[in-house]
Amino acid sequence: YFAKPYHSWERGQNENANGLLRQYFPKTMSLVNVACNEVKIAMNKLNSRPRKCLGFKTPYQVFFERTGIDARQLGVVRL
DSSP: OOOOTTOGGGOHHHHHHHHHHHTTSOTTSOGGGOOHHHHHHHHHHHHTSOBGGGTSBOHHHHHHHHHSOOGGGSTTTOO
16 A cells, blocks of 8 residues: 555655654754664564554563563563
């Protein structure tokens, strides 16, 4: 599925994720000086938020239930 250009309402999940990321990295902030650790902290916080669409479970919980893999133990998420 591809949304039409400049039709942000057709990309609801994407726009919601962008808004949540902007809490940690405002639009005016230069991303050049952002450390990997800052990105990992923001990612961990976002993936630890309960979501209504997931039955008020966190993305980490749902991922673990479906795969049996603890995403927090993967090298990508390690803090």
